[in-house]
Amino acid sequence: MYGLGIVRGMAITFRNFVESYLDDIFWWGKGGRYYNDAALQVRQSLKGQGVVTVFYPEEKLSVPERFRFVPFLVTDDPGPGQKWGHDWCTSCGICAKVCPPQCIWIKRGTQPNGRPKPEPEQFFIDIDICMNCGLCAEFCPFDAIKMDHDYELASYDRTTAHIHDKERLSKPISYWREIAPKKAEAEAAARDFAESNKKKKKAKDGEGGDEPRLAEEKVRQLPYRGEYY
């Protein structure tokens, strides 16, 4: 019958309209549907029905561990009375080489005797160029550069706010452990693993043999399944 298709479509719209209230009723008395962590959890998952809106800024959609926004540099936790901890970055320059739009500038530190010091003197990232690709974090051999989860970076001026210098980039390792606990743990395990392997290798002097593998749940957190460790 002519017009049936339209009626059917309208029925669907109507159903969606009704459904958007059903969930409200369901969450009645359970803390409400909005501004409620349990309800948000459901709303953002596959089970979400009706109104799926996330009420940012009051509610925030959780971001996964691998989420990447602009990069930051990892430092040790600052000791008492210290402003910054020791940089993990050794200014090896790999991230600057791998960066596709070439937005990392590193000035390598020098020791008093003129030899290069494994610590950057200056480190800049122009976040007006950075494409958030994460390759720097993927290839840094020292786990010294990581992708931040903080996306709330809106600013009124770009000339001052958009070139991140070392001071702005540096964040303590405890921050990374907080935003990406599993990844941080896996990376730490991989580092220990590589370290012990090196020692073992030295002891055995290249004998080889079956090396134990890193635990599976750790490996899967790492890029390329930690193949390069």
Added chain:
Amino acid sequence: MTTSNTGAVAPGVTVPEELSNNVMITNIAKLLDPAYNWARRNSIWPMVFGLACCAIEMICTASSRYDLARFGMEVFRATPRQSDLMIISGTVTKKMVPTIVRLYNQMPEPRYVLSMGACASGGGPFKEGYNVVDGIDKFLPVDVYVPGCPPTPQALINGLIALQEKIDQQSIATAPWYRKDDPTAGLVPIPVLGPDLVDLRQLDTIKREAAKAMAEQKQMEEETAVSPKPPDTQSYEIDKDKQ
């Protein structure tokens, strides 16, 4: 001692000491600003204006999950005449920038510009490209920058909230628009496309550089008897023939 509790002193008005606690000296703008700003901040209508990848995130922001309607911004207008906010959502190319500037000029005051993403702010990953404008702030006054490539919808909303906060700070008395004395004050000269993008405000620089280049070339010619033409000019001439 204090003349008013708002801190604004009207020029030439002195308040007797004994009345200072009962009199508030202020001006119309001070009284109206909260209401005026409240109205504007909650009805910012963006223009339907998607440039590149960031536009997809902008559309996602407007759709179900993030829902810009919560901020009174869901009314995306297709014409600049009805919009208050221009979200530069993506890479600004040289071929496009005359249109963008023209659209901006067509927007009624007050108008805001939000630069979304690395590209709009500073060229982004494509900055080195020959057809890319390294930042829309070279042409338009930008109110808020949202970094990211692309900024997630939540990051964009964060930028929009920053814009609302900025609006809250404004005052009718000092706002740069509604200028009766010079209605063209806010307009930006529309750049033209020559052999490369020509910013009309730079004509003097261009002429100066050209003169410098000519002088250099002449010097070169004097130094070397036969001077090869630079390849750029050559191919430009080919194009001229075609036109």
Added chain:
Amino acid sequence: MSEAILEAPGSGAPETLANPVEQAISALKERFPEAVVDDPRDGYSGLVVPADKLTEVALALRDDLGFDYLSSVTGVDLIEDGKLEAVYHTYSIDKGGSAVVLHVQVDRDNPVIPSLVPVWPGADFQEREAWDLLGIQFDGHPDLRRILTWDGFHGHPLRKDWKEPFYEEDTKPFGSRWPAGGVLRAEELNPYGQNVQYPAGWVPTGDEYDVETEMYAITGADLAYSIDASQQMKTDKITVNLGPQHPSTHGVFRMVVQLDGETVVDLKPVMGYLHRNHEKIGERNTFLGNIPYTDRLDYLSPISNNLGYVLAVEKLLGSVVPERAEWIRILTVELTRIANHLWAIGFLLNDLGALQTPMLYFYIERELILDFFEALTGARMMNNYMRFGGVAYDLPDEIRGQATMEFLNELVHERLPRAIEQGDNLMTHNEIVRARSIGVGVLTRKESIAYSMAGPMLRASGVNYDVRKAEPYSYYEQLDFDIPVYYNGDVYDRYKVRMDELQQSLRIVRQVLPHLQATEGAPIIDGKPSYAIRTPQPGEAYGRVENPKGELGFYVTAKRRSSSPERYHVRAPSFINLTSLGKMCQGHKVADIVVILGSIDIVLGEVDR
């Protein structure tokens, strides 16, 4: 492949007959002795054809040898030999398989090549692009104007000796970044403080290219009453400009339409408003550095773009992809296709005027797929996920608090089918949709092949061609799925093809999931990933995948031990699909233009690159 060709004698042994490409090549060599020869360069395949024989060879390929589909046309600057080269990839629609590649080399100072537009109209925009960016003159081209830059632009930017204003070095990484990298905005070095440069001594005269009037002059709007106006109403001939800022153009795209009353007489697309110099930047980038750039081509299906590019480079590098990585690749690519089609169909209805409703329903589902991508790759859109010889990350542990496999199973078995069915109910039988889309924008089977259409455009016109079947890559051969084909070639059929492809993609993903479970814990990349990849051999490679928009091809050439591509060209389906837009719109009303454009499903990032 090149070795195989060398073995094949011109006489045509029974085995060689099995391969249509070898067969065609030997037939061509027989027919044009001396003129047509195998490409002598190391790592190159295909034929070298002299410019004056090109049209004849093309006609023979099209009419006699069955290679009737011109997929890609591009140019290469061989600056060391003082030559410019045009490269053509032709395929056989019926037989499938790989391409017969033609190389035509001409002098760099006088680069004239006969145009193939008379043979394949689909070469139109691609030849214009090669003229624009490389300065190859195509003799006999009906409308050889610049396409991505503008008339009056100085030089041909893809030539190797052309330098952009922010030029630093020929290849990345730039030396100035490390070890003594003081931060510098590139503007600070430029005398204008902007990304501009002018030919030496150029002074503005005031009559520079005017974007407005130039185009109108080209369409030649001689104002006149219509000749065939009906008795009741006389109509005017007018020229109307849509875009580049227009809500219907899906981005920054412009159409200059010549109208007779409300009827479209002619339509000329104008593009380049998002020309981001992908290829020029790509030729500076390292091989690895190009992967995140490919995300930004068709930004609605970034992972599929990744796949096309890594396939091309893997051919150069000779990588082997482990099993689990292949399954993950197919999973992500098919989910991308679903996400893209949800977007495309949602937008089609938007273009019809059903503002937002179906779109909003579909985007909820798309968001869920993006959730998976975000957990897997770290980003919603710009995934940067594929690597040479594998993928970057293994599946995540959980997505939005649900175990990954559970999430995927629920997604493809319950959530998405439900949503697609709802969309189907909402639109497929809607009388308004049908009235507006059936018989609109028709492209016949013959035309769609001639215009080099790809993807749903081709399949809606009755051509059963899908790269996943015609030249299977990854593990598609092992999977059981159908290619939806419809025969009317109108907007409605394109919609139906997309709807059916959603189902087929779900079917593929359902088959992939058990494999993922079985290969749990297996390697996902071949060997140790390195950031400084160098090609072991010189050569060319063409990797193509069936993107949601159509055939996406990457043409990459490299020298021996080079770290970045020598030539990097993208055969963009959206771009080439636009070639037929003018043809499809002729005779329809203004409002139909929007729908027809929507049915092509373009993404400007890919059109303009």
